[in-house]
Amino acid sequence: MSGNDSERSGPLPLGIDLEVPSAARIRDYFLGGSHNFGVDRAAARRVIASWPDIVVTMQQSRAFQRRVVRHLVDSGVRQFLELRSGIPTAGSVHEQVQALAPDSAVVYVDPDPITVAQSAEFLRGDPRTAAALADACDIEAIFGSAPVRELIDPSRPVGVLMLGVLHFVSDDDRALAAVSDVRARVAEGSAIAIWHGATIDGRPELADSGPTFEQTYGQAGSPYTLRSREQVQEMFRGWELLAPGVVELPLWRPDDPVAAAELVRRASGFVGVARKGR
Template sequence: MEQSWYRELDLDAPSPARVYDYFLGGSHNFAVDREMAQRLVAVKPDVAETMRANRAFLRRAVQHLVEVGVRQFLDLGSGVPTVGNVHEIAQRAAPDARVVYVDVDPIAVAHSTAMLAENPLAGIIRADLRDTETVLGHPVVGKLIDFAEPVGLLVVGVLHQLPGDEPLGAIRRYREVLTPGSYLALTQVTQDGRRTDSTELLKETFDGGYAKGADVMTMRTRPEVLAFFEEFELIDPGLVFVAEWRPEVEVPDPERLSTYAAVGRR
């Protein structure tokens, strides 16, 4: 019998989650996603490096949060599973770590469900991260996340797909339920430090490429990114370009990756 998630897939249109998977070297993508990836590379040759820098930041951030005692993670906009997932990173260091992934893409949810079938401490739900009450009220979240204890809230590589102030309102709602000692780790695409003409070309390519015009590229300035961290104290090194956040290797001209990153403590 054909699975219901498969019937929902539009295989004629690329998916941001699957394009991201392709850039990370994953296998959960289709020809249309690879074609979109090449269009993005044509206007921003270092886009693959940017995607990998996002993933590397996620790994470093999760490792740090485990080191300071966080044992539960809510990963919003988690995408298609590929090497270096949050539960792999966290549970390698702390086998009792619990993780809930949240994504709206049906193929991301389907593959995550299969991958996590034998892992009782990790789960996936299909929801738009902006639908905060659905996320917070979901039984998988209720089972694995105890909001009376510190939580690592992860919002990495997804905010550029959400327009206007919608995600800011959502983050504020999540913040309300986070106990002191919780953390927010976040990345956001920016045009700060880049030529406007090249940035606009990238934005036009992104906006015109995804399914039904539902996805846009929303770039935000440094003050706009800092607004997500209201009532959080940024930990060292603060809000920086993604390759500058506690790097393991030095990346030349990190501003060319056009992405801010930070971790804040509630």
């Protein structure tokens, strides 16, 4: 994982408060990135202490993202939105997409202005990528933002990635409305992918560690809400859910089904992918 703050060169990005952790930078740490600081690493270590498999879960979420991107590109999708994206470091959506289809466009959307500023700097020089400032549930603002208007053609299919997004939305109605609003704004043939933190029977370690886990993310300004498979399935109402439906994180079209089955009890969350039909 990433090194010390002292290893960085140059001034810190304007506005970064090294006393307050960021959920985006905590995720960056879990994925082995370098865009995080001591306060983020301390918060991440508290999460790991209460839930050691969080790192496996984050790694599997990235693997799920790769499989979704590959499927959508193979299906002809050439424009993507990642909501509540965090910082697009190595292995992010634009790298995955453009390796398969270089003409594709990707816009990262995040509610944190510092994350967006860091993302814009990271993406500088790539005319097919951009970062937009908006809440992941404010779909009107997302589609009205300048980066989205410049790079995303609403008359053509778009892949919308809501990976690790909706478990930060505590209001059930607001979470449902966000997915419905996406459907209303995208063209036929568009797709949405969701990964959501899950309540799973037989996982007492999650229940036992919940307060520490939730408190840590709450301190980072991102309260965490776990939901059941049925609740996640409900989010796809009005969409055409693709096989195999809503399943545990490693089990959506895995490259290695045997290894995926072994990871189910370690990598927490429900995932699904759906298309907009006629």
